[in-house]
Amino acid sequence: MKQKITLKKIAKEFGVSISTVSKALKDSHEISLEVKERIQAFAKYYHYKPNNLALNLRNQKTKTIGVIIPEIVHHFFTTVITGIEKLANDKGYNVMICLSNESYEKEVLNMDMLANGVVDGIIVSVAKETEEKGTYDHFRELIHNGMPLVMFDRVIEEIKCNKVIADDKGGAFLATDKLINNGCTKIAIITTPDYVTVGCERKEGYLKALEAGNLKINKDLIINIDDKQSVEDQLQILFLNENIPDGIFAVNEIYAATVMKVAASFGYHIPDDIEVIGFTDSLISEFATPSITSVSQHGRSMGQKAFELLLDEIDSEDSDYQYKTALIQTDLKVRNSTKKTHLQKL
Amino acid sequence: MKQKITLKKIAKEFGVSISTVSKALKDSHEISLEVKERIQAFAKYYHYKPNNLALNLRNQKTKTIGVIIPEIVHHFFTTVITGIEKLANDKGYNVMICLSNESYEKEVLNMDMLANGVVDGIIVSVAKETEEKGTYDHFRELIHNGMPLVMFDRVIEEIKCNKVIADDKGGAFLATDKLINNGCTKIAIITTPDYVTVGCERKEGYLKALEAGNLKINKDLIINIDDKQSVEDQLQILFLNENIPDGIFAVNEIYAATVMKVAASFGYHIPDDIEVIGFTDSLISEFATPSITSVSQHGRSMGQKAFELLLDEIDSEDSDYQYKTALIQTDLKVRNSTKKTHLQKL
DNA sequence: TTTTATTACGAAACCGTTGGAGTGAAATTT
DNA sequence: AAATTTCACTCCAACGGTTTCGTAATAAAA
Numbered sequence A, B: 001m002k003q004k005i006t007l008k009k010i011a012k013e014f015g016v017s018i019s020t021v022s023k024a025l026k027d028s029h030e031i032s033l034e035v036k037e038r039i040q041a042f043a044k045y046y047h048y049k050p051n052n053l054a055l056n057l058r059n060q061k062t063k064t065i066g067v068i069i070p071e072i073v074h075h076f077f078t079t080v081i082t083g084i085e086k087l088a089n090d091k092g093y094n095v096m097i098c099l100s101n102e103s104y105e106k107e108v109l110n111m112d113m114l115a116n117g118v119v120d121g122i123i124v125s126v127a128k129e130t131e132e133k134g135t136y137d138h139f140r141e142l143i144h145n146g147m148p149l150v151m152f153d154r155v156i157e158e159i160k161c162n163k164v165i166a167d168d169k170g171g172a173f174l175a176t177d178k179l180i181n182n183g184c185t186k187i188a189i190i191t192t193p194d195y196v197t198v199g200c201e202r203k204e205g206y207l208k209a210l211e212a213g214n215l216k217i218n219k220d221l222i223i224n225i226d227d228k229q230s231v232e233d234q235l236q237i238l239f240l241n242e243n244i245p246d247g248i249f250a251v252n253e254i255y256a257a258t259v260m261k262v263a264a265s266f267g268y269h270i271p272d273d274i275e276v277i278g279f280t281d282s283l284i285s286e287f288a289t290p291s292i293t294s295v296s297q298h299g300r301s302m303g304q305k306a307f308e309l310l311l312d313e314i315d316s317e318d319s320d321y322q323y324k325t326a327l328i329q330t331d332l333k334v335r336n337s338t339k340k341t342h343l344q345k346l
Numbered sequence C: 001t002t003t004t005a006t007t008a009c010g011a012a013a014c015c016g017t018t019g020g021a022g023t024g025a026a027a028t029t030t
Numbered sequence D: 001a002a003a004t005t006t007c008a009c010t011c012c013a014a015c016g017g018t019t020t021c022g023t024a025a026t027a028a029a030a
Helices: A007-014 A018-025 A033-045 A052-059 A075-090 A104-115 A128-133 A137-144 A168-181 A197-212 A231-240 A253-265 A283-287 A299-315 B007-014 B018-025 B033-045 B052-059 B075-090 B104-115 B128-133 B137-144 B168-181 B197-212 B231-240 B253-265 B283-287 B299-315
Strands: A064-069 A094-099 A121-124 A149-152 A162-166 A187-191 A222-224 A247-250 A275-279 A293-296 A325-328 A331-333 B064-069 B094-099 B121-124 B149-152 B162-166 B187-191 B222-224 B247-250 B275-279 B293-296 B325-328 B331-333
Touching: A007 A018, A007 A033, A018 A033, A052 B052, A064 A075, A064 A104, A075 A094, A075 A299, A075 B094, A094 A104, A094 B075, A094 B094, A104 A121, A104 A128, A104 A137, A121 A299, A137 A149, A149 A299, A162 A168, A162 A299, A168 A187, A168 A197, A168 A247, A168 A275, A168 A293, A168 A331, A187 A197, A187 A231, A187 A253, A222 A231, A231 A253, A247 A253, A253 A275, A253 A283, A253 B283, A283 B253, A283 B283, A299 A325, B007 B018, B007 B033, B018 B033, B064 B075, B064 B104, B075 B094, B075 B299, B094 B104, B104 B121, B104 B128, B104 B137, B121 B299, B137 B149, B149 B299, B162 B168, B162 B299, B168 B187, B168 B197, B168 B247, B168 B275, B168 B293, B168 B331, B187 B197, B187 B231, B187 B253, B222 B231, B231 B253, B247 B253, B253 B275, B253 B283, B299 B325
Parallel strands: A064 A094, A064 A121, A121 A149, A149 A162, A162 A325, A187 A222, A187 A247, A247 A275, A275 A293, B064 B094, B064 B121, B121 B149, B149 B162, B162 B325, B187 B222, B187 B247, B247 B275, B275 B293
Antiparallel strands: A293 A331, B293 B331
16 A cells, blocks of 8 residues: 555644644644644545554454354355345444354364454354364353354354344244145155254254144154265155155255255156245245245344344443343245145144 | 453563563574573463554554455355455455445445555455446545555456456357357347446357357347346346247346246246356256256356455565456356257357 | 673664643733 | 633653664673
């Protein structure tokens, strides 16, 4: 950067002290009207703006928040970011985005970096690897050091901080219940490994709905997808058994779209033979054929709420600050992967 | 934040001066081995880290770059960001992401903010509104002030700075040419308003391919989609004319997926009756039915190249720095919205 | 023994801004 | 006329770190 105009330069120009200039620009009563006007005019002409770096150092804050997400190439996270960004900008905050790529190590690295005077607070969605390892000391230390922290979506029960979660269990219940009401009796779930908290929650909702609908649980219809292999291959088994499902609840969009493709390759028609519901509502659900009925997560609201809670903690001076957990409602967006006509619930 | 350990505190602890501590931690030869060891051990024990804010102020740089994109809920931009982020992190830089939401005003606001000592350089993809208005003074001023700037994807010809663009024209040619080779003679293009530079480039590639294939241009087959109305409605006209296209090139994925839906609603089968090719290769193309043959843009490479160029400019001390424009190759990802069998090119 | 080098550290400037404390001169009060 | 207040500034410390320069004490060279 070309050297910018500073208080010092203005002071030199007018032959006054730096503090005079500073005060003049702040319209202080200590400075005579005439001097103030001249200095202000000069500063305006040269587009004087206080140097942010200096202000940061002096105020010990940066008006920036950090967001650590597992991946950015993921519609849900981008909607959350949109929500965060909007509100943050309105409140005069900048947003620094870091990607953990689902890696524990990178999550820790990012947090260390952000914590070192770069941001005033951090919003994080925990990396899968961290969830798998169960190592949470980096969060504890961060909180211990007084850095405001909000977790969203993938949160950790035992860490005490503000949290924002989608009503995963409720959404999964909604979806499974819809399938039951539509007459499905053999309902499969396609979910993540159990250490992924959201996958777990959604499975619970699924199980609860089965129970409520008096359907018994069939282990063959519960598919835990392993990241290391092809999703297609792992889904084949669902259609090679005797027990072909007539309804499928997938805990994310990709699984839903993929299972539709696999089902189609086995000659099944959706929704006539098999009905499918996904989770997380984005473009895939909208543009797949048939379009996919999905549990919508309201990522934007989650992002806004997350920032709101973060700001609340940043601004709080209480030593006995009370952490909150916000539950964001989910709802069902009905499209064409489920049947139009359905039996009424009793 | 809880007050962190500083040089001053260490100095007090050992009864030495701050500079001694600073030098000791930098392993300076000016400090005796014994003192160095004691100070280093102490610092390590207390996890001393130099305060970033102080370093920023002293060095007049932040080791942070800013990225301004029109929207983050857009697969292409997220792949670019992934590329930027990866390389930036490797080089010790942080990434601050700002969204212009396609608004000129927000673009300017973001740039002003970033320029004010927040980042060492800026990567931008120009907002539609800015392209429409044709007002570029904010870029000129930024460059004039010596802030390194790289434009990607949506770039502005007349602004002198580093640029990274996809070979839009080449990709469009590739796509159109593929349709021609597949035997299509009535090829439509679905594109953006003309002020969107990438849309324009792609149209040129389309026209060039038609010319090369000795097909004449039919105005009825050129659809400029207007953002303000429903895309579906605007596409109807294509199938209400006498001249129903047998091939469609859409300048983005949404248009491609949408036109397939509209075509299907008119009873046409894809790819048998009409072949479709999109632009930008992401999940929609992959999961649509049929999956969509697309021109792939290599967003990651674009991001990496953009950061590379930015760093090059940041590190350069030349006053006669030479700006470059990097052209990132596009290629065709063939899927099921085009026919498998095709005539060989002469 | 005097001069010069070396060692090991401290003082101070600097980055840019802020704000409380101090100050000399003029204006006002006593 | 003396004391006090007001005005309009300047000075200085602080934020936390880096770096140049200075210097006292000791060691080596002349």
